[in-house]
Amino acid sequence: MSFTTNNDHAFDRLKDKDYTNSSSKVLNDLVETSKNLPNDSSEFESIQLSINEIRKRASGLRKDKEAKQIDHTKAHYLLAGSGISVEDVDNSIKSLQSIHIIEHHVPNKQLEGELDNYLRLKKDENIISSIEKLLSTASKDFDSFVSQNLNLDWEQHKDEVRENFGILVKRKNMDSYKSGSRSVTPAVPKWGGNNNSILDSSSGFRLNVNENYLLRDKFERYAKIIHAFNNARQVRRDFPLVNEIISMLNSSGDxxxxxxxxxxxxxxxxxxxxxxxxxxxxxxxxxxxxxxxxxxxxxxxxxxxxxxxxxxxxxxxxxxxxxxxxxxxxxxxxxxxxxxxxxxxxxxxxxxxxxxxxxxxxxxxxxxxxxxxxxxxxxxxxxxxxxxxxxxxxxxxxxxxxxxxxxxxxxxxxxxxxxxxxxxxxxxxxxxxxxxxxxxxxxxxxxxxxxxxxxxxxxxxxxxxxxxxxxxxxxxxxxxxxxxxxxxxxxLSGMYELAVQHAYSISEIDGIHFSIALANSRLLNITCTPINCQPNQIVVMNGIKCEINFAALLGNYIRSFKHSDPRIAAEYLILIGLTDSEEQISICHEAIRELVLETKEFTILLGKINRDGTRIPGVLEERQPLLHLKDEKQFLHKITEQAALRADEDGRVNDSLLLYQLSEEFDVVITIVNDLLGDLLSSTDLDQPLFGIADNPETNYILMADRLMQIYTDNLEISKKVHTKNKETCLLLLRIADARRTYTAQQWQNTLSQIEELDLIPFTNEVEARRQAQNLMSLEKNLVKNIPNLLMMTMTCISKIIQDLNESTFQSITKTQQIESLKKVARNCMVYAGMIQYKMPRETYSSLIRLDIAL
Incomplete structure (x- = not known):
């Protein structure tokens, strides 16, 4: 306890009251004198009394009061040299008691109640303090996490800016997937963030081609012409684009x-x-x-x-x-x-x-x-x-x-x-x-x-x-x-960009096709700046020259039908590369990737993989020449693989898996599946089933991995593209999943046999246990993270089998030998667990010890 704080507050309240001059003088002198007492900042430590000591002293003071034998001897030491008499102090205290500033004597039960309250409050304070400490720690961890991720984002942004200015940036390659990291930066500027999306749906464009029948009919007529236009471009044949549009408008009576x-x-x-x-x-x-x-x-x-x-x-x-x-x-x-x-x-x-x-x-x-x-x-x-x-x-x-x-x-x-x-x-x-x-x-x-x-x-x-x-x-x-x-x-005056803008203000759908016709004739000044164009602001000024944001114009046009008509949307986005400039081609590829990721129409746009491993091309691959891609390999890299990278960065695991599959990056597919399977097996409680009634290969990673391994094993060409270690890891994880299924069915003996066949847990002797413990980190990471669960399953199975044997009435030497053999396996496992205990959760090791003791 520290007397300084309590005395200061009490005396401050006293000084604000109008009492007798003598009392005020006495108390003022006492306040001044009390400042010489030890406090928290003095060289003396604060006085700490236990609850028992406080109770003892309080009892003694109470008895003295009841006997009316007030001893001022100790006060003499306190007030020595202060010039204050004890009698004056006593009179002042009585005066304060009379006006309830200082409480009178409280009964014994009341004092005990206050002590209980004190203890309860102290306990609450400790709990609150602990909670605050945990919150503080969590806050620091969160700040650290945000700081690290922001730094990564800035590094990535810096690289993108450097690339845009033609500065070479050393990028991570696919080997990073083999090492366990899937954070690969795309090789093109990322327009998807910071409101720079080419297919931005938040802009103020009002056009909706599905709004009514007449507009939908006009949209479809235009779409047929654009499809025919792209067909002609693909075989390098002239196409009278404007004449076709004029004929269409005349025939439609528009x-x-x-x-x-x-x-x-x-x-x-x-x-x-x-x-x-x-x-x-x-x-x-x-x-x-x-x-x-x-x-x-x-x-x-x-x-x-x-x-x-x-x-x-x-x-x-x-x-x-x-x-x-x-x-x-x-x-x-x-x-x-x-x-x-x-x-x-x-x-x-x-x-x-x-x-x-x-x-x-x-x-x-x-x-x-x-x-x-x-x-x-x-x-x-x-x-x-x-x-x-x-x-x-x-x-x-x-x-x-x-x-x-x-x-x-x-x-x-x-x-x-x-x-x-x-x-x-x-x-x-x-x-x-x-x-x-x-x-x-x-x-x-x-x-x-x-x-x-x-x-x-x-x-x-x-x-x-x-x-x-x-x-x-x-x-x-x-x-x-x-x-x-x-x-x-x-x-007529050659102000084509402003003409497109004005046409757009009259009829959005006609304005779009004005821009396409002019771009096809190389009459438009097209900006490559990744900006978000707004209605009536599709023209930007670059010095004194007008430029039109052609990519954003087309991107916003397809906004209302990209989900309902992804094929048509792709035909329009391909036109971004109409001018053959490298910048526009790059933006075209990015827009196509955004379309793929937003619509998720992978089969229509990119194709599909048959059960025999053969790939059927989609709409985009059929337009490969118009995307300025030389061959199928370049298409897979520039479009499909880059879309997979973006999906992976965005945490869209299933999408990235399918896209990597379509881009024929089969080894990356198995690497990701191994990660998913390893996380699933290691993070799911052992008493929780891994399969549901409605599971299918698209929702259950175990079934997905099993199907992929069948395809990759049957197709030799695909099998050659997958690293042997990745295939072996995937097969082991699938066998762990089988063991988990047997374990959930409480088939203890079969589960032990399955785990032993994995050869990941030492069953034979302590020498083997030590060897495997030393070689733990040489295992693939997804296998390592499942070792704790395998140990728990092994020890639980041994415990259950021994329990069943002990409860059986049958007695024989075989039974005793069987129990001893199981305990030997348990000892090997515990030796192994003891050597790797710091590489597994603490509660897992504690559970293993309890199971071992219970044997």
Missing amino acids: SKNRQIMESWYVLRDICTSKVDDVVIRSRLYLEKQFMEYIDDLYKKNPNEGLPTNINKVKSFIDYKLKKSDNTWVLNNLTIVNGIPIWALMFFLLRAGLTQEALEVAYNNKSSFKKVEQSFLVYFKAYITSSDRKLPAEFAAKLHIEYNQHIKSSLDGDPFRLAVYKMIGRCDLSRKNISAVTLSLEDWLWYHFMLIKNDVSDNDPVYERYTLEDFQNIISSYGESRFSNLYLQVLL
């Missing part, structure tokens, strides 16, 4: 969204064009489209004369630029013989009829003004050039004439101004001439005519106009400026 349908026509021309340049390709498309429109218009409103291209364009001009009273819409047109010749040349160029435009210019040169006399020279040079570009000397002269006469003409023909601008690319700071662009298509075509692809640093700033400049104009205008033509504008 004309709900005209913008999508028209955009497919644009996409068809873009994808089939042999021209690489965006500007030229789109200009040719617009010219072709305009000519088709003129033809249709001429058929509806035929004019006099032959249906030549010039007459057709004249008919168009009459239709567009003449009023009902036969007057012209514009007042400042140059009319020759009733024909606006500059408008005619402009729209002939608009239709791509350059020779006809040159013909009109020659036929009407006499009507040209003086300032226009040199135009024919420039125009002929422009038309006959291969790149629609004037020679430098002509361009300089044309620019001078344009700036001096054409640009400043107040009543000039707007079509003359437009033609001069186009052939000379003049005054590009003011590009628009609203009077000549009668439609959005005209506006697009006119800008494509002004764009200069080969801009040099020597060109004046006001003469520079590139495709990027035009794309920036379109981006600044946005969807609202172009309304329902925005998707076509994006496609």
Whole structure:
């Protein structure tokens, strides 16, 4: 006990009360003096009294009190030199007792009750202290476990990052399985964690192809085309992907969204064009489209004369630029013989009829003004050039004439101004001439005519106009400026990534197939960054360049049908490697592995192993060339084996077993089965049966191991791929399982015979026991962990047999010899157990000793 704490608290409470001055003075002095008493921090040890001593002293004090013989002698020593009289202290204590601050004398029974309470509380405190200690230990163990695993994860993550940057990382190989460790890191970046899954199902995509009949029907139609597309790719045959989709949409009557349908026509021309340049390709498309429109218009409103291209364009001009009273819409047109010749040349160029435009210019040169006399020279040079570009000397002269006469003409023909601008690319700071662009298509075509692809640093700033400049104009205008033509504008201006994004916002299923068609034509900038794409955010910016997350787009598309239609899902994921880039191929393989693990459709996707050991390929192996895998061996390694590694890492034992089986890693299969079988036999109580009524090879590891050993034994090719030691271990474990089954049936003698045949427990003599004890660690680990159970089974069987013999009434020398022989086996086992006791659970060794004593 420590007096310091109790006294301090009591005196602190006293100081807060308003008592008589004398009492307060006395107690204050006592408090100050008491500070000199020993405490926990002093050099004296605390006073410890036993319960008996406390009871004895309490009894003595009680008797003194009852006799009213209060002896203050000891207090004299306590208060010596303090200047405090004993009488004053006594009066103060009586005063405190009167106000119940200090308790009065308690009866003997009450004191004993308090001691019991003290002991009970002390016991509770000890129990709580023990629990807290156990919790603290468990917490430390858990922290240590987490720390070790986090370190491992960081090491693995570091290796993955190093690999992504092309730094070689020395990896564990399959030998680690032989040594007992199955923690093998995949050789590809792991996208499955940290919200980086390619097949992420938590994103906000709303598309569900099974939502209604119409959507399901459209999905199936698209899926048939993709399947046929992959078939053609596999045999390196051309496939008109866009044409097939257009035919499908037309036949299905899906004309709900005209913008999508028209955009497919644009996409068809873009994808089939042999021209690489965006500007030229789109200009040719617009010219072709305009000519088709003129033809249709001429058929509806035929004019006099032959249906030549010039007459057709004249008919168009009459239709567009003449009023009902036969007057012209514009007042400042140059009319020759009733024909606006500059408008005619402009729209002939608009239709791509350059020779006809040159013909009109020659036929009407006499009507040209003086300032226009040199135009024919420039125009002929422009038309006959291969790149629609004037020679430098002509361009300089044309620019001078344009700036001096054409640009400043107040009543000039707007079509003359437009033609001069186009052939000379003049005054590009003011590009628009609203009077000549009668439609959005005209506006697009006119800008494509002004764009200069080969801009040099020597060109004046006001003469520079590139495709990027035009794309920036379109981006600044946005969807609202172009309304329902925005998707076509994006496609024609070469902004394919934004076109896919916009198409996706209109129709998700069409947007997906837009991306496939563009990726097939190598027109998409595809990012290899493993990001999670969200709706309307499938395009990312890499500097000033747009990139599309093609893998994530396809991964999210199959989200709603990967479980219901895994075959179709596989066909779409194979398209990730469409661009032939190494990064996309690697992502494609990873996506395929994720599909395999998520759907667990191993038979459909990867194939199956027949009872004779032959493997039937699945859908993915049939698409091996499209996965950029050279042969079956590479397929098994890149897809099946890597999926098995991932399943093993995730703790999906049954999945990993099947996948290793499909990847023909038969030795790894037996290694894992041995681990499972060893754990099962060593961790199951001996009185617990190892087989259930509904057990089958998929749920019971014993039956699984037995079936695999039959297959591997019958098939010599497979048997060669399995290490002999692994096969021997598996057979021994299966024999231990048989012994366990006999033991559970209480067939003691048969169990002993089975254990003896295993040759894992010494039955013969002590020399053998010592030898086996010394060679214990040379045994396979799964056999070692089952030694304790085998010893318990042996000793229990011996105990039961001896008990039965002793209880029998039959007496003979044979009976005595049999009992002695059993006890000899028991002694051998105990010698063996004594030598390996620290390699088995303590309770097992204690149980063995009890069984030995009872013999």
